Amino acid sequence: MKMTKIIAASLVASSVLFAGSLADKAKSMGLQPIPIDKNELTKLTDPNGTITPERVELGKKLYFEPRLSKSGIISCNTCHNLGLGGTDGAPAAVGHMWVANPHHLNSPTVYNAVFFKSQFWDGRSPHLEDQAQGPMQAAPEMASPASLVVDRINSIPAYVEEFKKAYGNDVKVDFPTITSTIGIFERTLVTPSRYDDFLNGKDDALNDAEKEGLQVFMDQGCASCHNGVALGGTMMPFPMIKPYKFADVGDFKGDKKGMVKVPTLRNVTETAPYFHNGQIWSLAEAVQEMGRTQLGKNISDEDTAKIVTFLKALKGEKPEIVYPQLPESTATTPKPDFN
Amino acid sequence: MKMTKIIAASLVASSVLFAGSLADKAKSMGLQPIPIDKNELTKLTDPNGTITPERVELGKKLYFEPRLSKSGIISCNTCHNLGLGGTDGAPAAVGHMWVANPHHLNSPTVYNAVFFKSQFWDGRSPHLEDQAQGPMQAAPEMASPASLVVDRINSIPAYVEEFKKAYGNDVKVDFPTITSTIGIFERTLVTPSRYDDFLNGKDDALNDAEKEGLQVFMDQGCASCHNGVALGGTMMPFPMIKPYKFADVGDFKGDKKGMVKVPTLRNVTETAPYFHNGQIWSLAEAVQEMGRTQLGKNISDEDTAKIVTFLKALKGEKPEIVYPQLPESTATTPKPDFN
The missing domain is CATH 1.10.760.10 (Cytochrome c-like domain)
Structure with missing residues (x-):
């Protein structure tokens, strides 16, 4: 119930004129940056x-x-x-x-x-x-x-x-x-991006096309589900309005209420193929399929391209990982079993 | 022919009294350190x-x-x-x-x-x-x-x-x-160890037990095949004298002349199971099986333990590898194919 209200509220918010900055509008719609402040980040992670x-x-x-x-x-x-x-x-x-x-x-x-x-x-x-x-x-x-x-x-x-x-x-x-x-x-695998810099107050961290993309992303209603720090990560009914194009692949129906986790959009250009059954390879196609199934609308090619431009800016900096040296097995270590 | 002569020469050398230091003796038997000098290392790698x-x-x-x-x-x-x-x-x-x-x-x-x-x-x-x-x-x-x-x-x-x-x-x-x-x-995956420090002149880089192990390693004839910088890496007949215990696993017979590559002993405690068909899990057992098949002798448990003590000192320092971020696929990238 609460969720449906949130969705409805977001959809309304996205369609009305917003007086503040784009970053403020984004935050008012539930989009949250990875905090710069270490203590704040720690509270979350x-x-x-x-x-x-x-x-x-x-x-x-x-x-x-x-x-x-x-x-x-x-x-x-x-x-x-x-x-x-x-x-x-x-x-x-x-x-x-x-x-x-x-x-x-x-x-x-x-x-x-x-x-x-x-x-x-x-x-x-x-x-x-x-x-x-x-x-x-x-x-x-x-x-x-x-x-x-x-x-x-x-x-x-x-x-x-x-x-x-x-x-x-x-x-x-x-x-x-x-x-x-x-x-x-x-918990440490967090990838801050230019989008976070933007929400954290650095107005020129996104270029004009990316800002326009963010605007369209919100106006189209994407942030209804893709919000929070992860731009995802909560449970939502899927499909909500129209059947999903590849519903016949796999038998996953979400939890008992048909709820499916909203995937994060961070680093989304790196995480193809998309959807719970990985059936859509193109990010543009994924955006349009989401529009259809979840928002009940056809997102135009032009708006889709703008949204994709924004989504690319969600590519974050990965923490540097030194490949670990693993301790050696001993005589009592259970052997590999390929069967 | 040449190889057989080298083996014979090594076996003789290992059994006569050697006047120089243990490190000099090792080098005289074909054991070579990873060079400290960068130019020398580059010449090799x-x-x-x-x-x-x-x-x-x-x-x-x-x-x-x-x-x-x-x-x-x-x-x-x-x-x-x-x-x-x-x-x-x-x-x-x-x-x-x-x-x-x-x-x-x-x-x-x-x-x-x-x-x-x-x-x-x-x-x-x-x-x-x-x-x-x-x-x-x-x-x-x-x-x-x-x-x-x-x-x-x-x-x-x-x-x-x-x-x-x-x-x-x-x-x-x-x-x-x-x-x-x-x-x-x-070519950059080179792992210098305390053994190299020892051969490069740092006498206390190996402890007494390890030095004794090196001595036994040479005296038993192991360095006949396990020599050079890799302590291995050349082709040798296998099995040379007695049949290999697990010859029935796999059908690998070496090249046309029955030659099999001598595996490196560097980091050997990390590379179990041993032999070309990975049939021996214990390093001690591997040492004894080598004695039997290649040298035609039973290496005593005591000598085997000494050799293993030396072999442990061949564990080297691995180069630090930062796990790479791989560039993302595009629309034209051929898809994964599990079939």
Whole structure:
């Protein structure tokens, strides 16, 4: 109910004359920048104060750690590649034994996922620490029983040592601790862009075409769902007004109420193909399909081009990641299993 | 013929009293350090003067580039993981469509491969630039026809631009240029260790147990094949004296003369499982199996432990690799193909 009200309010707001600056208008419509102020950013990304440098460094190792998969060759980074906008560039992932995702679900980006209100396309997970438990255990993804993950990590003394450094000597290196540490690393994957500079008051951070694009983006109603810091990350009914063009691919219907998570638009030029089933490769086509299904309107080619110009400005600066050296296996480390 | 003479000479040398220092003795037996002197190192790693910072940076991107594979999810780094000693930790790799290597060949480390006299287990490739063409095209590895690799890269203007910066505006971004650039990056993957410091004159770089291990390593005859800068990298008959314990796994018989490449011992604690078919997981067992098959002797558990102590000191410092941001695909980029 609340959501519907918000949508309605946004749509009204976007169609009335707005007296303030474009940046102020954007903020009044729920668009929020990544804060410049470190404390403010921390409030958003680390509300429970779990982030420490030791945990981030360890979480990074685990993020790139293929031994968390049954086969030993699939890591978080395989499908959420930090060099490819945090995705795999495929409509839907294949995982262990080359099995395709049974719901034909597209691997969403991990960049800025910390700003999402919930995780997974159906929003079933409350946060990154919980989310990390899913793909690791899923048969068509990393296919690792939790016990295998725990056994692999605990068989490597250098890892256990790092967990002690990160959490204290009494730490139990169990599955929730391992996956939480990955979540903590993911909390740092934030990509500020020129768009943020603009919302943070630097008027010339966007050029005129990009500003016009932002204006059209709001006027057309895109910000009704693509808002907040992530320009997405909340649950919305999908499709809302007209059927989705590729509804026949995969059997994903969202949660019980047909709700689907709104994907972030940050770095959107890097995260094709689009939609939960990765069926649309062109950003322009994706914009128009959204107009049709969610807003019940045909967005003209001209307006679409303007919106796309704006969307390109959401490409952010990625944090520098030094590729981690992973500690070596020992005689007791469970062997890779390709079956 | 020449090789057999060298082996015989080494075996003799190792059994007679040597007047000089242990480091001098090691060098007299063909063991060579990674040079400290930059010019000397360049002579070894870049004899043709092809390395430039632009090519290394581009080669690094291509090394981590999964779009060089047909599926778009397998990169050089998948099987030669720079965080895992340059290997995948599996007996034999699986690749495209989860197909296992038909010869059950173990993925060799890419670290220090620049010091090998030839590439691949059967030594069929003369250098890294040539080697890189193999796995990319092999059906059970990356499964990319050369034309697909060329089309993918040329469809991404940011890549073409980088090739121009690396080779000049007239560069033809063809398959040999793409793979050569990966080879150029790989030339920089050199891992100096305490062992090198020792051979370079720092006597206390190895502790007494490690020095004793080196002594036993030489006395037992290991340096007959594991010599040069790589402690390996030349072609040798295998098995030489007794049959190999796991000869029934895979059908790899070396080249026409039964020659198999001697793997490097650098970072050997990180590159299990051992042998061309990855059948031995324990380093001690590998040492003893080598003694049996190649030297025709049983190396005692005590001597084996000493040798292993020395081998651990071959773990080197890996170059720091900043994980690359890869340029985004365009509308004309050939799509991932999982079939």
